[in-house]
Amino acid sequence: MNSARKKQLKSQAHSLNPVIIVGQLGLTESVLKELEITLDTHELIKIKIRADKNERTQIRDHIMTRTDAELIQTIGQIIVIYRKKPEK
Secondary structure, three states, rough: OOHHHHHHHHHHHHOOOOOOOEEEOOOOOOHHHHHHHHHHOOOEEEEEEOHHHHHHHHHHHHHHHHOOOOOEEEOEEEEEEEEEOOOO
């Protein structure tokens, strides 16, 4: 993805609220399933990860690997990811 497209997606994500919150139980299978459903529906989403900085990085990396999405932006506890909707 080129930088112009990333900039456009960051702009679109600005007004979004987090739709997934990873809490004290961490990244469970049910959260991953919900992430898949949400990405298939919305493409661009915000996720709030409530954990310390090192754990947030690990969770973020695991999300990126499992969902095959692209990281658009990270600001504190919020990450913005994008994955193109599957063709129907």
